[in-house]
Amino acid sequence: MYYVPKTEKGRETVEKIIKASMELFSEKGFTATSISDIAEKAGVAHGLFYFYFKSKYDILDELVKIINKNMRRYLKLNTMNLSNRIDMEKVGFTKFFEWLENNRNIYRILIDAQVHKPEAYMWFYETLADRYSQGLKKAMLEGQIVKVNPELLAYTLIGISHMLGLRYILWHREGLTEKELNDLNLLLERMLRP
Amino acid sequence: MYYVPKTEKGRETVEKIIKASMELFSEKGFTATSISDIAEKAGVAHGLFYFYFKSKYDILDELVKIINKNMRRYLKLNTMNLSNRIDMEKVGFTKFFEWLENNRNIYRILIDAQVHKPEAYMWFYETLADRYSQGLKKAMLEGQIVKVNPELLAYTLIGISHMLGLRYILWHREGLTEKELNDLNLLLERMLRP
Amino acid sequence: MYYVPKTEKGRETVEKIIKASMELFSEKGFTATSISDIAEKAGVAHGLFYFYFKSKYDILDELVKIINKNMRRYLKLNTMNLSNRIDMEKVGFTKFFEWLENNRNIYRILIDAQVHKPEAYMWFYETLADRYSQGLKKAMLEGQIVKVNPELLAYTLIGISHMLGLRYILWHREGLTEKELNDLNLLLERMLRP
Amino acid sequence: MYYVPKTEKGRETVEKIIKASMELFSEKGFTATSISDIAEKAGVAHGLFYFYFKSKYDILDELVKIINKNMRRYLKLNTMNLSNRIDMEKVGFTKFFEWLENNRNIYRILIDAQVHKPEAYMWFYETLADRYSQGLKKAMLEGQIVKVNPELLAYTLIGISHMLGLRYILWHREGLTEKELNDLNLLLERMLRP
DNA sequence: AATGAATGAGAGTTCATTCAT
DNA sequence: TATGAATGAACTCTCATTCAT
Numbered sequence: 001m002y003y004v005p006k007t008e009k010g011r012e013t014v015e016k017i018i019k020a021s022m023e024l025f026s027e028k029g030f031t032a033t034s035i036s037d038i039a040e041k042a043g044v045a046h047g048l049f050y051f052y053f054k055s056k057y058d059i060l061d062e063l064v065k066i067i068n069k070n071m072r073r074y075l076k077l078n079t080m081n082l083s084n085r086i087d088m089e090k091v092g093f094t095k096f097f098e099w100l101e102n103n104r105n106i107y108r109i110l111i112d113a114q115v116h117k118p119e120a121y122m123w124f125y126e127t128l129a130d131r132y133s134q135g136l137k138k139a140m141l142e143g144q145i146v147k148v149n150p151e152l153l154a155y156t157l158i159g160i161s162h163m164l165g166l167r168y169i170l171w172h173r174e175g176l177t178e179k180e181l182n183d184l185n186l187l188l189e190r191m192l193r194p
Numbered sequence: 195m196y197y198v199p200k201t202e203k204g205r206e207t208v209e210k211i212i213k214a215s216m217e218l219f220s221e222k223g224f225t226a227t228s229i230s231d232i233a234e235k236a237g238v239a240h241g242l243f244y245f246y247f248k249s250k251y252d253i254l255d256e257l258v259k260i261i262n263k264n265m266r267r268y269l270k271l272n273t274m275n276l277s278n279r280i281d282m283e284k285v286g287f288t289k290f291f292e293w294l295e296n297n298r299n300i301y302r303i304l305i306d307a308q309v310h311k312p313e314a315y316m317w318f319y320e321t322l323a324d325r326y327s328q329g330l331k332k333a334m335l336e337g338q339i340v341k342v343n344p345e346l347l348a349y350t351l352i353g354i355s356h357m358l359g360l361r362y363i364l365w366h367r368e369g370l371t372e373k374e375l376n377d378l379n380l381l382l383e384r385m386l387r388p
Numbered sequence: 389m390y391y392v393p394k395t396e397k398g399r400e401t402v403e404k405i406i407k408a409s410m411e412l413f414s415e416k417g418f419t420a421t422s423i424s425d426i427a428e429k430a431g432v433a434h435g436l437f438y439f440y441f442k443s444k445y446d447i448l449d450e451l452v453k454i455i456n457k458n459m460r461r462y463l464k465l466n467t468m469n470l471s472n473r474i475d476m477e478k479v480g481f482t483k484f485f486e487w488l489e490n491n492r493n494i495y496r497i498l499i500d501a502q503v504h505k506p507e508a509y510m511w512f513y514e515t516l517a518d519r520y521s522q523g524l525k526k527a528m529l530e531g532q533i534v535k536v537n538p539e540l541l542a543y544t545l546i547g548i549s550h551m552l553g554l555r556y557i558l559w560h561r562e563g564l565t566e567k568e569l570n571d572l573n574l575l576l577e578r579m580l581r582p
Numbered sequence: 583m584y585y586v587p588k589t590e591k592g593r594e595t596v597e598k599i600i601k602a603s604m605e606l607f608s609e610k611g612f613t614a615t616s617i618s619d620i621a622e623k624a625g626v627a628h629g630l631f632y633f634y635f636k637s638k639y640d641i642l643d644e645l646v647k648i649i650n651k652n653m654r655r656y657l658k659l660n661t662m663n664l665s666n667r668i669d670m671e672k673v674g675f676t677k678f679f680e681w682l683e684n685n686r687n688i689y690r691i692l693i694d695a696q697v698h699k700p701e702a703y704m705w706f707y708e709t710l711a712d713r714y715s716q717g718l719k720k721a722m723l724e725g726q727i728v729k730v731n732p733e734l735l736a737y738t739l740i741g742i743s744h745m746l747g748l749r750y751i752l753w754h755r756e757g758l759t760e761k762e763l764n765d766l767n768l769l770l771e772r773m774l775r776p
Numbered sequence: 777a778a779t780g781a782a783t784g785a786g787a788g789t790t791c792a793t794t795c796a797t
Numbered sequence: 798t799a800t801g802a803a804t805g806a807a808c809t810c811t812c813a814t815t816c817a818t
Contacts, residue, residue: 003798010798029309031225034791045800050793115223115309122365129361146384148377152358152370156381159357160350167323167349171316176346183342187350190340191385204781228808239783244810398802417697419613423788433804438789503611503697510753517749534772536765540758543749544742544769551741552734555711559704564734571730575738578728579773585777592777616812627779632814634777 001062002054014052016042018066021059026105030060030112057117064113064120067106068127074099077128080135086145086192087185092132093161097175100165107170129154145192195256196248208246210236212260215253220299224254224306251311258307258314261300262321268293271322274329280339280386281379286326287355291369294359301364323348339386389450390442402440404430406454409447414493418448418500445505452501452508455494456515462487465516468523474533474580475573480520481549485563488553495558517542533580583644584636596634598624600648603641608687612642612694639699646695646702649688650709656681659710662717668727668774669767674714675743679757682747689752711736727774 005011020041024033035056039046053059075095088094100107114121133150140147164184168176176184199205214235218227229250233240247253269289282288294301308315327348333339358378362370370378393399408429412421423444427434441447463483476482488495502509521542527533552572556564564572587593602623606615617638621628635641657677670676682689696703715732722729746766750758758766 005798007798013798031309035793036791047794047801048799051798056792111308114305115225125357125361146380148380149374152374152377153381155357155361156354156378159353159355161353162357163319163349163353164346167319180343180346183346184350186340186342187347187385191381200780207781229810230808240809241784241811242782244812245781250809394801401802419697422786424786434788435790435805436803438791439802444788500697502693503613513745513749534768536768537762540746540762540765541769543745544766547741547743547745548738549741551707551737551744555707555737568731568734571734572738574728574730575735575773579769587777589777595777617814618812629780629815630778638813 001052002050002058003052005052013042013044013048016044017049017052018059018062022063022066022106022109025060025063025109025112029108030056030116060109060113060117061120063109064117064124067110068124070106071099072128072131077131077135080139086189088181088188091157091188091192093157093164093184093188096161097165097169100169101175104170107165125155125158129158132158143194146194195246196244196252197246199246207236207238207242210238211243211246212253212256216257216260216300216303219254219257219303219306223302224250224310254303254307254311255314257303258311258318261304262318265293266322266325271325271329274333280383282375282382285351285382285386287351287358287378287382290355291359291363294363295369298364301359319349319352323352326352337388340388389440390438390446391440393440401430401432401436404432405437405440406447406450410451410454410494410497413448413451413497413500417496418444418504448497448501448505449508451497452505452512455498456512459487460516460519465519465523468527474577476569476576479545479576479580481545481552481572481576484549485553485557488557489563492558495553513543513546517546520546531582534582583634584632584640585634587634595624595626595630598626599631599634600641600644604645604648604688604691607642607645607691607694611690612638612698642691642695642699643702645691646699646706649692650706652688653681654710654713659713659717662721668771670763670770673739673770673774675739675746675766675770678743679747679751682751683757686752689747707737707740711740714740725776728776 001014005014017038021033021038024037024041028037035049036046038059039049053062075092077092080090080092110121110124113124129151133154136145136153137150139145140150164176168174168180195208199208211232215227215232218231218235222231229243230240232253233243243253247256269286271286274284274286304315304318307318323345327344330339330347331344334341334344358370362368362374389402393402405426409421409426412425412429416425423437424434426447427437437447441450463480465480468478468480498509498512501512517539521538524533524541525538528535528538552564556562556568583596587596599620603615603620606619606623610619617631618628620641621631635644657674659674662672662674692703692706695706711733715736718727718735719732721727722732746758750756750762
């Protein structure tokens with residue numbers, strides 16, 4: 001953000017601009033959305049955008065942060081408890097797939113970010129992996145899962161869920177079948193059990 | 195491709211245009227590369243581009259196909275042999291990481307395609323997963339690896355290698371350490387052994 | 389018009405753009421006139437054109453409306469008085485030919501519109517015919533001219549003046565001779581007298 | 583035409599090009615039709631067009647001539663017989679409206695010509711008026727119709743039929759009603775009877 | 777007579793960004 | 798803070814036309 005608003009009105013304006021851009025980037029994608037579109041949807045003058053944000057890329061950055069926060073709040077990575085059985089649920093996959101179903105278009109913003117604001121995309125996954133690996137580390141110490149480099153494991157699991165999310169939810173929109181879910185559980189269980 | 199050249203000269207021209215765009219998209223990315231840039235680098239009039247290709251997106255499509263072909267030829271997914279020990283080498287990860295090291299910028303084109311020509315990106319991974327799962331299926335039938343839905347397993351493995359490739363090769367450029375490689379082998383072995 | 393200006397300065401700019409395009413379309417025709425030509429003549433950046441107008445066709449629309457207004461103001465179709473003698477003067481032909489002599493190039497814009505913005509051309513003549521037929525209807529009711537479908541009569545008279553205008557004024561630039569004017573008066577008188 | 587073919591095959595090629603352009607100009611209009619479109623539809627190589635025709639305008643010229651010929655053949659202006667009753671039929675209007683119904687799109691080419699090849703458009707109507715006025719002159723000499731400048735009368739009648747054709751056939755596509763036809767007959771009869 | 781390849785001027789249009797108020 | 802006006806670089810794409818064979 002370029003200028004941090006000091007008044008209530010200013011904060012509301014920024015809020016409106018962020019909301020509008022989140023919606024438009026979701027619907028039409030980053031490239032197809034112009035600043036004018038955003039300003040119009042937010043109900044403010046075109047030029048005001050540049051009072052608060054440096055550029056189109058600047059706001060993309062902002063959005064990635066917000067999505068990151070939302071997703072982490074939803075996944076509750078830090079309170080992971082892997083005792084007893086190990087499965088998708090425990091590893092956070094279930095929550096992630098759920099989130100993805102409900103935020104298909106939001107995820108699209110992330111993908112846009114990968115191209116148009118790569119640092120932000122990197123930051124998104126590194127932050128995620130960081131929290132994730134903390135949870136995994138704890139589980140390792142408590143003997144709940146196999147002991148390996150936690151960060152490596154975090155990226156491994158994120159990689160799996162990311163690709164399965166793309167394939168089964170975003171591309172084909174059918175979700176995983178009962179059988180596939182069982183198989184996935186099996187694979188996770190074998191990989192992770194202590 | 196819009197127009198298929200009929201003479202040797204035409205074929206050479208197309209070759210030059212494809213080569214130039216592959217290089218430029220790699221270096222500067224899709225958005226920052228203009229048709230004029232491509233034409234100039236290829237040494238032809240920019241109008242000629244549109245004689246052979248419908249649009250900028252059209253050639254991106256073409257490039258994705260070429261990259262797919264190259265990568266598959268390199269990975270030799272169909273001749274996978276998983277007997278004896280299961281490890282990165284056997285699963286094709288080693289070759290993929292190798293390819294990635296040598297084609298960092300090329301992989302960037304794929305990422306661009308995800309945004310600018312999503313169908314092509316989808317096609318890329320579906321084709322890859324298709325071949326991959328055929329190899330995996332064979333290995334399952336021969337009792338070399340665990341029996342699960344081969345397609346699911348293919349996407350799972352692709353997901354892992356994709357994300358690790360991003361993290362350890364493209365973003366941080368350091369590759370995986372000895373220790374990490376061992377851990378990864380361990381995880382794969384546990385997940386896949388029959 | 390795409391965007392209606394809100395300040396005096398804005399209104400002046402629009403005025404300049406309209407004036408410039410009216411002149412250029414008149415002189416060089418619609419096709420041969422580029423947006424840059426217009427902007428240059430108007431003394432503004434060419435991008436500003438698209439701030440106020442959606443496209444080249446959009447401004448053609450605007451011009452047709454303006455020409456329509458001008459012409460109607462000049463012809464005063466509603467205050468037609470056909471009492472006493474019926475002749476060119478009474479029917480509005482004289483004024484039309486006069487207008488045409490003085491606005492040769494403007495009429496060309498209309499012809500361009502017939503090809504490039506047909507709806508606008510249609511609208512032009514329908515509006516004209518509408519007003520005209522109201523005047524004719526009144527004259528019929530007062531027994532000043534023959535009673536027929538007023539709209540049909542309006543188009544008939546417009547057709548005559550249009551074609552004679554093309555032939556005698558725009559193409560050959562000589563105007564009608566005394567003899568021809570007499571004959572035309574005769575024809576009109578015979579056709580229209582009660 | 584630029585080069586007049588000397589062989590049978592050449593004549594056929596020209597025939598194909600003319601046919602293709604007539605169809606395309608009818609459907610899409612002059613501007614929206616490219617030489618490539620024409621060549622493709624005609625089934626010949628792009629470059630060959632320029633062997634036979636100087637330019638896009640050159641072939642428009644050709645088409646106008648052909649349309650002129652077709653229309654005149656259909657209207658049979660020279661064999662007009664105005665004896666007995668004078669009405670639309672006698673004056674050639676009926677045939678013209680018929681032709682127009684069946685050649686809506688062809689007439690559109692003429693309108694295109696007015697903008698893109700004005701000389702050809704002029705020539706079209708002057709030729710038509712010339713033939714027409716010859717027929718009218720004969721009728722005048724035989725005392726069948728009022729005696730006025732035949733050329734003026736020709737343009738007058740052409741003007742009427744042109745505008746009514748636009749309004750009732752091309753724009754609104756409904757044709758004239760019984761009542762309107764009667765009124766039109768009345769007007770013509772009053773104007774023309776000796 | 778015919779083909780296929782190549783040219784390049786130029787067009788309309790978009791849009792991020794800046795500026796004056 | 799906010800508005801409306803203005804800028805102009807840059808882009809994709811079209812297409813009439815020419816040329817070599």
